[in-house]
Each structure stands twice: as structure tokens, then as C-alpha cells.
Amino acid sequence: MKTDTSQTNFDPSAQENYFIESGVISPIFIKNNHGIRYAIFYRNKWEGSTCQKQFQKTVGRIFDDDSVELGKKFLSQFPALKDCKATLSGRTIRLAGPNIAVLPPLEPMAQQRQAFFDELDQNTRLSAGASYVLWQIAQQNHLLTDLEDVFGKNRAAVLLSLAIFFASDPGAVASEFEIYSHHTWLPCSPLSSQEVSEVFQSILNPEVMRFLHKRIQHSKSSEQNSLYWSFDTTSISSYSETIRKTAYGYSKENPELPQLNLGLIVSENSGEPLYYKVLEGSISDPLALRQLLVDTAQLDTSNVSLVMDRAFSSPSLLDQLYKNNLGFICGSKTNLNYCKSVINSFARELQLGGVDTFLEEYGLQAKTSSTTWSYYDPSTGYRERKPLYIHVYLDPFRAAGERETLLKKLKKLQKKIKAKSPLNKPEADLRKQFFIKGSLGWAYDKELWQQNEKLLGLFVLVSSSVSSAAEALRIYRQRDIVEKNFNNLKERCSGRRMRCQESALEGKVFVLFLSLILLMNLKMRFHRAREEENCQEEKAKFLPDDVPDFLRGLSVIDVTSRKSENNQFFYWDLIPKKIRLTLEAIGIKEPPRFIT
Incomplete structure (x- = not known):
């Protein structure tokens, strides 16, 4: 026609x-x-x-x-x-629209949520961009499946909706969820502040452990080779007077407030947080690791190596790691006995430099000592011996900077000693380290300088399994992924302050942990998209540098309610080209225009 x-x-x-x-x-x-x-x-x-x-x-x-x-x-x-x-x-x-909904499905709480939709007026707009992308991530990385297996569909929908809420708004407060859910496409009904607290209180520790076990199994199945998990702790302040775990202790920030400690394990390969533990605020890092080792007995940690900083390098902690069959790569303090002799034997050779000890990729000098570690194994009743690799590194630029800074301090100290001026504690400690007291008073000692000067610019890594100095350093430097998780938890997931009651603490931390999984997965998708060789320049230039900015851009993309005589449906706003290319680059399918 x-x-x-x-x-x-x-x-x-x-x-x-x-x-x-x-x-x-x-x-x-x-x-x-x-x-x-x-x-x-x-x-x-x-x-x-x-x-x-x-x-x-x-x-x-x-x-x-x-x-x-x-x-x-x-x-x-x-x-x-x-x-x-x-x-x-x-x-x-x-x-x-079509029959298949691509937004979060409504099956878990279909009747309650549908009743909410039925009350919507014609042309009512709901924010859907951010919730759609985060829900798709939860489906693709098995997070939603694991939640449903442990908590059931209804509770899983509520928990994931709360996680999306905290991930979408860095300053979110739980009491604001009711308003947020009235204006956002989510699979659960709006919940009051009291109902959100009840959700937090309903989360039990056995359920959390089952969920964490599932996440670890997914991580192990996706990473075929050796697994490297970064472990560290951070402090979280609290104004609550009802949380018993808060205490004044080894505060890392806001020492005027009582705090909790949070231990976190993160996969270095995927960047995903795998395990967490809420600890008392007065617990030091070594004690935190001991509690972690007790918990890991319930988890499958075969072929796993922990990557930690030098706070965890004491001989007693290394004993515990060997006893638990956990591999490790950790920084080590240079004054520990098992390091001193190795450092003394390597220091002068590293200072002289040479092609055999030069790590071209890092611009460092490095040398490795292979030795054995003896520890008592209670399971056998005998002392066991396992390999230990001590990697010593020299950074020439760091050494030069430390030398100049130290000389300036010593020169200033020398003048104060000569003038008989009072010294503060750091200056008194420095005097003991580089000066000797004679009949004429304190005098600078060149031999003490030579003993300490050779340590400038040196740092040490120890490992139970990695024999290559270059490989150990590569793995260790990736441990900043755990710091990125802490920053995201505090700055992006409202985790800097705990504003809740004692009974809701564990549940709220669990929901924040879910938010952290979503944010880190999104961040790593951006990172991998940039590294892909076949990533087209047109797509790469649209990839955002900041996840919160990207989510804010998504939050203004709405779906609009339309009601006809026989049915109700929603249609999407037009999605800008920049966001469409970004979604394609990170493996998120663009939603169809209509939803029923």
C-alpha cells in the first residue's frame, strides 16, 4: 500500500x-x-x-x-x-511496553510494591538509572543469587535495595530510605526508619558467615592460580553510647571519639571485598589478625596468601600463619631479629648497586635471602620447618631524601645540645641514637651514624612462598586495593560514623559491606575497560574517573508512569550517548525503552 x-x-x-x-x-x-x-x-x-x-x-x-x-x-x-x-x-x-521487565523484578514483594505503583499518578517519574546499573551488577557477579540462597527472596530484595541506597548516596542516612524508595525504582516497598532498624536487627551471624563463605567460593572459582588477599584494619568512629564494642584505643582518626575497628579482606585480582570482621575499638592490628585466623578455620583458605603491612610481621604472628597453612607476603620492620642479619649482609652491596640486583621496572636495588622458619605445630606435636624468603630493597631516591631530612634534624639537635636548650621526646630519642655521653657532655658519634645510615631507603618484605623479589613487590604494591575499599566504605557508603543501636550494628555493617561490593565491582569494571586493547577510543574517553559522579549522572535518568485503559507501564528517559557507551564498555546492557 x-x-x-x-x-x-x-x-x-x-x-x-x-x-x-x-x-x-x-x-x-x-x-x-x-x-x-x-x-x-x-x-x-x-x-x-x-x-x-x-x-x-x-x-x-x-x-x-x-x-x-x-x-x-x-x-x-x-x-x-x-x-x-x-x-x-x-x-x-x-x-x-513489553512483557519482560529489565529493572529490578518485583516478584519478591510483588503485591506490596505493585500497590505502591498503582497509587502513582499519570506521568509520575521514578529515578531508575543508578538502581538499574547496580542491580545488573548484583545479578552478574552472583551477589543477588547468594543473598537469595541465604536470606530468601524477600529479605534479599530488601537488603540489596538498602545496599543500593547507601551506594548511590555518599551521605545517606538509614532514616532517609523511606523517602528514597518512594522516588526510586526498587523491588521492595518503602520502609520506615523503624522497619529499616528491624531489618538490621534480623541479620544473624550464622547467615553472614554462610554468605561470606559463598562469596569466597565464587572468588576461588574465578581465580584459578594462587589467590592473594589483602588484609588490613581501619577505625570507625561512633557517637552511640549503646555499642559495647566502641572504645578509646589505637585510633587512626578522630581520637576524641570512641571507635570500632573493622578488619577487611579484599581480593587483589578482582578488587572485591570478601570478608569482614567488626572488632572492639581497643584491639591492636596484631590482635585483629589473631581473631581473623580463628574465623578462617571455618573458611576454605587453601592456596590463599594474605598480603599485609609490617604491623603484622612479628615472629608470633608468622608462627600463627604457618600453623593455619596460610601463605603470606608482608612488610617487615627492619629491627626484627630475623631481618637484622640479612639486612647487615645486604646493605652495603645494595648501596653500591649493580646490574644483578637492579629491578628495572621499579628503579630499585633488591636481593633475596632464602631461609627456613621453625615453629611448633600443635597438630603434630613437633617443630616444623617451612621456607621463608626475606626480600631486601633499596630505593636510592628515598634514601637520599631520608638522609637529607635526618642530617637537618641532627644539625638542629647538635645546636640545641651545644646551647643546652631543653629537648622534646623525639629529640631525646634521636640523641640516644646518634650521640654518646662523655666527660664533656653529649657528642656526635660517627660510628653510630654509619650503623644507622646504611638503613636509609631500605625496606623489607617477607614471604612464605614467593621467591622472586620483583614478583613479591608487584603483589605487595597491589595491596592498596584494601585502602581503596576503606576509602569507599567511609566516603561513598556512609561508613565513617556508626549511627545505630547495639542490636542493629552487625546488620548495618553487613549492608554497608554489600554496598562496598557493588561500588568496587563498578570501579574495577571501569579499570578493566580502560586496559582492554580492543576498547575503542570513542568509548574510552567517556569512561568516568569517579564512580560517585557516574552514579549521580545515572540518578537523573528516570522512568515515567503511563496508565492506559487496561494496563500500566513505564518508559525510560532518553539515555545520553556518553552513558550508553559507558554501559556498553563495562558490560551492562542498555535497557529497552518500555517496562510493564
Whole structure:
């Protein structure tokens, strides 16, 4: 059937947007062609007292039940309508979305959430961009499946909705969730502040441990080789007077406030947090590791090596790691007995430098000592011996900087000693280290300088399994991923202060942990997309540097409610090209235009 396509001032893109926003194609007339009815979209224009035809287009065929099959030519001009169902109603064709919803499904709390949707007015807008992307991530990395296996579908939907809430807004407070859920597409009904507290209180430690075990199993199945997990602790301040674990102790920030400690294990490969432990605020890092080792007895840690800083390098802690069959790479203090002899034997050679000890990739001098570690194994009743690799590194630039700084301090100290001025504690300690007391008072000692000067710019790593100095350093330097997790927890997931009661503490930390999984997964997707060789330049330039900025950009993308005579559906805002390319680069499918 032929139609006249002559037209003036016709903009297909603007017309398509009108169809989507209005939910109708109007006006139309019906043309009968040999018993087959066709819907014709047209527009007339008045010129003086004469009505002139501006254009007309065949929309599609009309069937006996008044459903309309949109024609190929019509869809070629308006491709966004390809997923729509069309129904004839008078001189109007009403549009409805497809049957499959791509936003968070409503099955877990279908009745309650549908009742909320039914109350929405025509053209009500719900924020959906950020919740859609984070929900897709939860589906793709098995987070949603693991939550449903442990907590059931209803509770899983609520927990994940709360996690999306905290991940989407860095300053979120739990009491604001009710307002947030009224304006956001989520699979759970709006919850009051009291109901959110009850959700936190309902989370039990055995459930958390089952969930963490599942996450670790996923991590191990996706990483075939040796697993390297970064471990560290951080402090979280609290104003609450009811949380018994808060204490004044080894505070890392805000020493004027009582605090909790949080131990965290992060996969160096995926960047995903795998395990956490809420600890008392007065517990030091070594004690935190001891508690972790007790918990790891319940987890499958075969082929796992912990990557830690030098706070965890004491001989007693190394004994515990060997007893628990946990590999390790950790920084070590240079004054520990098991390091001193190795440092003394390597220091001068590293200072002289040489091609055999030069690590070109890092610009460092390095040498390794292979020795054995003896420890008592209670399971056998004997002393066991395992390999230990001590890697000593010299950074020439760091050594030069430390030498200059130290000499300036010593020069200032020398003048104060000569003037008999009072010394503060750091200066008194420095005097003991580099000066000797004689009959004429304190005097600078060159031998003490030579003994200490050779340690400048040196640092040590010890490992139970990695014999290469270069490989040990590469793995160790990736441990900053745990610091990135801590920063995200505090700055992006509202984890800097604990504003909750004792009974809700563990549950709230668990939900923040879920938020952290979502954010770190998104961050690592950006990182991997940039590193892919086949990542097109057009996509790469749109990849954001900051996850919160990206989520803020998504949060203004809405779905709009449309109600027709027989059903209700939602349609998406137009998604900007920048965001569409970003979603494609990080493996998130762009949602279809309509949702029912």
C-alpha cells in the first residue's frame, strides 16, 4: 500500500519522543485495502481557510481484536517503538511496553510494591538509572543469587535495595530510605526508619558467615592460580553510647571519639571485598589478625596468601600463619631479629648497586635471602620447618631524601645540645641514637651514624612462598586495593560514623559491606575497560574517573508512569550517548525503552 510521504518541517526524532512521552499515536484514520485495515498517522495544516494535508504515514495493520502490528517502514523511522504493543482506541493508537521487565523484578514483594505503583499518578517519574546499573551488577557477579540462597527472596530484595541506597548516596542516612524508595525504582516497598532498624536487627551471624563463605567460593572459582588477599584494619568512629564494642584505643582518626575497628579482606585480582570482621575499638592490628585466623578455620583458605603491612610481621604472628597453612607476603620492620642479619649482609652491596640486583621496572636495588622458619605445630606435636624468603630493597631516591631530612634534624639537635636548650621526646630519642655521653657532655658519634645510615631507603618484605623479589613487590604494591575499599566504605557508603543501636550494628555493617561490593565491582569494571586493547577510543574517553559522579549522572535518568485503559507501564528517559557507551564498555546492557 502506498502512502504520500511528502511533508514539511517533519522531525522524526522529535516525533518519536512525542510518541514515547504521550504514549499515543494520534490522530489516525483507518484505510481499508481489500478487506485489510491499516492505521494511517497524518497531520494537516491550515493555510488561510483551506486545510492542507501536511503528511501521512502508514502505522501498521489493524487486526480484529484492535491490536496493531507496527509496520517495518514505520519502525525504520521510529526504532524506539519496536518493543511496544499497540492497540487501536477510537482515533488513537495507544502504546504499551513489553512483557519482560529489565529493572529490578518485583516478584519478591510483588503485591506490596505493585500497590505502591498503582497509587502513582499519570506521568509520575521514578529515578531508575543508578538502581538499574547496580542491580545488573548484583545479578552478574552472583551477589543477588547468594543473598537469595541465604536470606530468601524477600529479605534479599530488601537488603540489596538498602545496599543500593547507601551506594548511590555518599551521605545517606538509614532514616532517609523511606523517602528514597518512594522516588526510586526498587523491588521492595518503602520502609520506615523503624522497619529499616528491624531489618538490621534480623541479620544473624550464622547467615553472614554462610554468605561470606559463598562469596569466597565464587572468588576461588574465578581465580584459578594462587589467590592473594589483602588484609588490613581501619577505625570507625561512633557517637552511640549503646555499642559495647566502641572504645578509646589505637585510633587512626578522630581520637576524641570512641571507635570500632573493622578488619577487611579484599581480593587483589578482582578488587572485591570478601570478608569482614567488626572488632572492639581497643584491639591492636596484631590482635585483629589473631581473631581473623580463628574465623578462617571455618573458611576454605587453601592456596590463599594474605598480603599485609609490617604491623603484622612479628615472629608470633608468622608462627600463627604457618600453623593455619596460610601463605603470606608482608612488610617487615627492619629491627626484627630475623631481618637484622640479612639486612647487615645486604646493605652495603645494595648501596653500591649493580646490574644483578637492579629491578628495572621499579628503579630499585633488591636481593633475596632464602631461609627456613621453625615453629611448633600443635597438630603434630613437633617443630616444623617451612621456607621463608626475606626480600631486601633499596630505593636510592628515598634514601637520599631520608638522609637529607635526618642530617637537618641532627644539625638542629647538635645546636640545641651545644646551647643546652631543653629537648622534646623525639629529640631525646634521636640523641640516644646518634650521640654518646662523655666527660664533656653529649657528642656526635660517627660510628653510630654509619650503623644507622646504611638503613636509609631500605625496606623489607617477607614471604612464605614467593621467591622472586620483583614478583613479591608487584603483589605487595597491589595491596592498596584494601585502602581503596576503606576509602569507599567511609566516603561513598556512609561508613565513617556508626549511627545505630547495639542490636542493629552487625546488620548495618553487613549492608554497608554489600554496598562496598557493588561500588568496587563498578570501579574495577571501569579499570578493566580502560586496559582492554580492543576498547575503542570513542568509548574510552567517556569512561568516568569517579564512580560517585557516574552514579549521580545515572540518578537523573528516570522512568515515567503511563496508565492506559487496561494496563500500566513505564518508559525510560532518553539515555545520553556518553552513558550508553559507558554501559556498553563495562558490560551492562542498555535497557529497552518500555517496562510493564
